[in-house]
Amino acid sequence: xxxxxxxxxxxxxxxxxxxxxxxxxxxxxxxxxxxxxxxxxxxxxxxxxxxxxxxxxxxxxxxxxxxxxxxxxxxxxxxxxxxxxxxxxxxxxxxxxxxxxxxxxxxxxxxxxxxxxxxxxxxxxxxxxxxxxxxxxxxxxxxxxxxxxxxxxxxxxxxxxxxxxxxxxxxxxxxxxxxx
Amino acid sequence: xxxxxxxxxxxxxxxxxxxxxxxxxxxxxxxxxxxxxxxxxxxxxxxxxxxxxxxxxxxxxxxxxxxxxxxxxxxxxxxxxxxxxxxxxxxxxxxxxxxxxxxxxxxxxxxxxxxxxxxxxxxxxxxxxxxxxxxxxxxxxxxxxxxxxxxxxxxxxxxxxxxxxxxxxxxxxxxxxxxxxxxxxxxxxxxxxxxxxxxxxxxxxxxxxxxxxxxxxxxxxxxx
Numbered sequence: 001x002x003x004x005x006x007x008x009x010x011x012x013x014x015x016x017x018x019x020x021x022x023x024x025x026x027x028x029x030x031x032x033x034x035x036x037x038x039x040x041x042x043x044x045x046x047x048x049x050x051x052x053x054x055x056x057x058x059x060x061x062x063x064x065x066x067x068x069x070x071x072x073x074x075x076x077x078x079x080x081x082x083x084x085x086x087x088x089x090x091x092x093x094x095x096x097x098x099x100x101x102x103x104x105x106x107x108x109x110x111x112x113x114x115x116x117x118x119x120x121x122x123x124x125x126x127x128x129x130x131x132x133x134x135x136x137x138x139x140x141x142x143x144x145x146x147x148x149x150x151x152x153x154x155x156x157x158x159x160x161x162x163x164x165x166x167x168x169x170x171x172x173x174x175x176x177x178x179x180x
Numbered sequence: 181x182x183x184x185x186x187x188x189x190x191x192x193x194x195x196x197x198x199x200x201x202x203x204x205x206x207x208x209x210x211x212x213x214x215x216x217x218x219x220x221x222x223x224x225x226x227x228x229x230x231x232x233x234x235x236x237x238x239x240x241x242x243x244x245x246x247x248x249x250x251x252x253x254x255x256x257x258x259x260x261x262x263x264x265x266x267x268x269x270x271x272x273x274x275x276x277x278x279x280x281x282x283x284x285x286x287x288x289x290x291x292x293x294x295x296x297x298x299x300x301x302x303x304x305x306x307x308x309x310x311x312x313x314x315x316x317x318x319x320x321x322x323x324x325x326x327x328x329x330x331x332x333x334x335x336x337x338x339x340x341x342x343x344x345x346x347x348x349x350x351x352x353x354x355x356x357x358x359x360x361x362x363x364x365x366x367x368x369x370x371x372x373x374x375x376x377x378x379x380x381x382x383x384x385x386x387x388x389x390x391x392x393x394x395x396x397x398x399x400x401x402x403x404x
Contacts, residue, residue: 024249028235036233049244056248119232137194138229141315141338144196163190166225173228 019059022068023052029140030072036135037080039124047083051076070142070150077132077151084128122172130165133158138166182208184215193222195308209304210399216391220306227317227334234341300331300346300354301402305394313337321394322386329402330357330386348402 030051034044054075055062062071123131129151136147137158144162148155184192184205191197192205209215295311303309303318314337322330322345330347331354346354389397397403 020249027245032233032235049248052245052248116232119229134229135233138226139233144191144194159187159191163187163222166190166222167186169225169229170221 039120074150133161134165190222193219223306297354321389324386
């Protein structure tokens, strides 16, 4: 699929472009992914910096022909989880939040023009593993299978987290957003 | 009436369901309008995330990143000592240009209109069709004052995302009439040829069909 193929950092050109060049081309997406994980612009910049350092250090481990974007997302996600663990226990995957959510009125749900700030505020209320799967599938267009490989979890886990994360997002955003 | 759980409906909205299961849901949709609403909520969350996180056109790299990603100085050719400027911006520009060239070459070979027409002819609003170029999401159907039908949609590739408006001009043919950035300044704002952002429905003297009306028309091949 050409979209995927372009998104993967033009692997066909990899013989003439360096690893560094491909990494640079993927930076905007890497930064976006980091923002979705951290929900904080400064923290996101710092995470991207650390991820690039690690990627350069480990570049021999990346296999040309595989998706560089997924590989970078994986590094970024692992670094982020490490940082969270260093700060304390990582959010439980079944947070009380999800139990308390009101039954969303899906028919009147949120629409097209949500601003990034609103979405980030909502994502802040979700546990880290849910943010990661939302970003990989809904924003970066990875398939469930690719997201599972990137996060090192079974595909069924990706699907259940994704469904719960989207239901939670819908409920949170629906509360604050007037229907059209 | 068969029961489908949320995970299945999400996979349907995401185009990830195996063909047989997807066909069962498509069939059930004809008899159960509530099912369409449950699917739409997943399509809506994906659209909202995608649009909120649309990439900025240009974002400066931080000095620390610039330093990190500059190529190692003069490892290969000591003669280059005079030419100290890092060469990564050139490499970046070159790869962007190559990317654009590849994209436009691809468009020439595969007129986008075909995949768009096919998607708009067959997709209920809220559903996603993956195409060779990326994705098309049907957003809504409008009945114009003159009786013609138009549809709002979002088309995205790896690098861009745009909202568009296309109208049906003959059997299976949908022609693009207007485009807007994926995140319009005001909901419904399209840039028409005149340059004025307008609400699509007002411009066409149109009304939006309900999901149920749309489903009826779609099942009848868009005939009354």
